[in-house]
Amino acid sequence: MEGLVLQNLTTGYGDRAVIKNLNLEVASNTTLILMGLSGSGKTTLLKTILGIIEPMGGSILLAGRNITFVATENRNIGYVPQNYGLFPHLAVGDNIAYGLRMRGMAWEEQRIIVRRMLEFVELVGYENKGVMELSGGQQQRVALARALAVKPDLFLLDEPLSNIDQATKYDVAHDMKRLFASLNIPIILVTHQYEDAQFFGARVAIMLDGVVEQIGSYNELILSAKTPFIKKLLTPFTQE
Incomplete structure (x- = not known):
């Protein structure tokens, strides 16, 4: 497919694998919200896609080409x-x-x-x-x-x-959503805030300990969360 394809991707630091055998696809003109607690592997995944971290196994395909071992500056x-x-x-x-x-x-x-x-x-x-x-x-x-x-x-x-502060966040988030809609490329936005997933999240991937536990729209995940942890992650703390 055109877009981003991760196939059996294993990556981490030194001999320690943070992410193991991850398979993930993000089509063009699609925004994926990658959500999880600190230390769940979100930033490690971004750095691997960027080429800052070299994967231990698997492949990264982007716009129809294999960029697994392409230099960061040549990945576009x-x-x-x-x-x-x-x-x-x-x-x-x-x-x-x-x-x-x-x-x-x-x-x-x-x-x-x-x-x-x-x-x-x-x-x-x-x-x-x-x-x-x-x-x-x-x-x-x-x-x-x-x-x-x-x-x-x-x-x-x-x-x-x-x-950014809450008042500014409102304006910037709406500007970003407008901008995303005009792009015909895959987008991955990392966050740990449920509001971001709710606002942007046509597609939300929940990551825990280097594993994507569940993918769906924000509403789908709220209604059919696989685990209590996922539902808690997506629910305002003021809501029981």
Whole structure:
């Protein structure tokens, strides 16, 4: 299939396997919410897909090609880390253009794409501002723009809403949902917050101890959770 396919993927650190024989598919134009407690293997999986961690076994297929042992910079993956990963000494436009510059793109073409991305994330006029002058929500938009400027085959986000206040989170989450709907690539969003799964989750995968325990929509998982743990993970603590 087009999109992302993980086949019998085993990965971890040194000789310790955190994830064993994982099979998972994320089709193009699909958002998968990867949810679980800290230490469940979510970030390890993202790092393996990115090529930061080399798998012990299995394969990673993306857009019809095997990228299991392809260098990170050649995988064509957009990534937004939890802390956004912006360069504080660079202006907004230069942050967005970073991946384009690393690919050797001509300066004029970089500027065209940067302006297009600023329109896309509704930050027109911010190109020359320092990123440290921006609010948390605006920094998040810059990180999204930088990740998408390279036209990736896959978009990965690690806890993208965890570092912003509740009022800002409302606006950013709605902007992200609009943005996701316009992309025709697979998207994986890692979170431990049930609200994120409920809001974005056409498809939610629950991970526990390196194993995907159950996959379904948020409502499906609430109604037919395989274990009490899964239901508890997806239920507000104020609700009995």
